[in-house]
Amino acid sequence: MTPLTQWPLAERLTTSRLSLEPLRAEHAPEAFPVFDDARLHTWTGGKPYTLEELQARYTFQAGGTSPDGSQGWLNWMLRRADDGRLAGTVQATLYRTGSGEVEASLAWVVGVEHQGGGYAGEAARAMADWLRTRGATSLVAFIHPDHEASAGVARALGLTPTDEVADGEVRWSDSGH
Template sequence: MTDDIAVEVIAAERLELVPLEVAHAEEMAGVLGDPALHVFTGGEPESPEELRARYARWEAGAPEPGTTWCNWVLRERDGGRLVGTVQATVTGAGAEVAWVVGTAWQGRGYAGEAARALVGWLRPRVRTVVAHVHPGHAASAAVARSAGLVPTGEVHDGEVRWESPAG
C-alpha cells in the first residue's frame, strides 16, 4: 500500500503543506530554534547544517522496505513564511503522524489545521492513523483530538497512543 503514497502539496485554509526539501533547512532552523519546543520530545534545536543533513536523509527515503517517509513544511498562504512541519511514516495500511509549529506561531490553530489536512489526505490511502502524545502536553492532545484521533489508553515510551477510529 505504501507504493501509492507520493508526497504532494496539500492545501489547508491558511496553510499549504509543501513537500520538505533540503533548501528549507535554513528557514526552518529559525522556526524550530526555540529550546522550549523540545520540552516534551527531548533534544535541542538543530543548526541549519544539521537540519540540511537530516532533510537530505528524509528526502532519500526510508531504508526499510515497505516504509515511506512523508514530510512537509507548513507555509502560511498570506505571507509565505514557514511556520512548522508535519510528517507521516507509512507502513502497510497505517501511518504514524507528528507535527511541530514554531513557538512564534503557536496559539493560532496552525497545528490543528495542518494535522486535520494531513489526516484527511492520509485517510483514503491508509486504514489507521496514529500519533503519540506526551500525557502532559495538553496542546498536542488538543491537536490530535482536532484531527479526529482518540486516545487509546496505551502508553509507549511515556507517550499516549492516539488513533483514528475504525471506519
Template sequence: MFGPIAETLETERLTLEPLEVGHADEMTEVLGDPELHVFIGGEPATLAELRARYRRLVAGPAPYHQEGWLNWVVRRKDDLLAVGTVQATVTPGAEGPQAAIAWVIGVPFQGRGYAGEAAAALTGWLRDHSVAGLVANIHPENLASAGVARRIGLHPTDQYADDEVVWRG
C-alpha cells in the same frame, strides 16, 4: 519505499509543501526555540544538522524497508512564512496501510490553530490515499498536541510508548 508520495496540500490559510533539503535554511530559525523540545526531547538543530536530517528524510528509507517517510513544511499563505512541519510514517498494517503522524509549529506561530488545520489536511489526504489507521504518541502533559489529535478524530488509548500516550484513530 511504501505508500503514497507526498504532494502539495492546501488549506484555507496554509500550504503544506513536500519537504526539500533547501527548506533547512528557513526551518533552522522556525524550529530554533528550545521550548519546542520540552515534550519531544532533543534540542534545536544547527543549520548543518538540519540539512543533514532533511537530506536523510528526503532520500527516504532503504528500499527493503516497507516504510514511507512523508514530510511537509507548513507555510502561511498570507506572508509566505514557514511556520512548522507535519510528518507521517506509513507502514503496512493488518487492515491496510497505517501512518504514525506528528506536528511541530514554531513558538511565535502557536495558538492560532495552525497545527490543527495542517493535521486535518494531512489526515484527510492520508485517508484519501487508503491509509486506514492513524497513530500519534503524545506526552500526557502536552495538552496542545492532545488538542490537535482530538480535532482530527484520534482517541487516547491505554497504551504507552515510552512515556507517551498512544493515540489512535
C-alpha cells in the same frame, strides 16, 4: 480509497491559511530559525538541530522511504498564505500492520512564534484527509500525557488515547477510522 502497493510521495496541499510544501533539503536554511528553540523540545526531549544537522536530516527524510523500504516517510513544511513565512511541519510515517493494513503515525510541530493560531490542527487535518484518500486505514499519534495542545489536535482528528505508552508518550488512535 486506493490500496497502497508502494508508498505515496508527498504532494503540495493547501488549506485556507496554509500551503503544505513537500519537504526538500533546501528548506533547511529557512526552517532553521523556526525550529532553533529549546522550548519546542519540552514534550519530546532532545535539543534543536544545528543548521548542518537539519540539512542532513531533511536530505535523508526527503527521500520518502526508510532505507529498507518498510516505511513511507511523508513530510511537509507549513507556509502561511498571508505572509509566506514557514510556520512549522507535519509528518506521517506509513507502515503495514500485522494484518497488512497501512497505519500512519502522525506528528506536528509549529514554531513558538506561530503557536496558538490553529496551524497545527489545520495542517494535520489536511494531511490526515490526504492520507485517507491514499490508502491509510488508521491514524495514530504519540503524545506526551501533559501536552494539552497536541492532545487537542489529536482529538480534532478523531483520535482517542489508548492504554499504550511508548517512551513516555500515550498512543492515540482512530481505531481504523
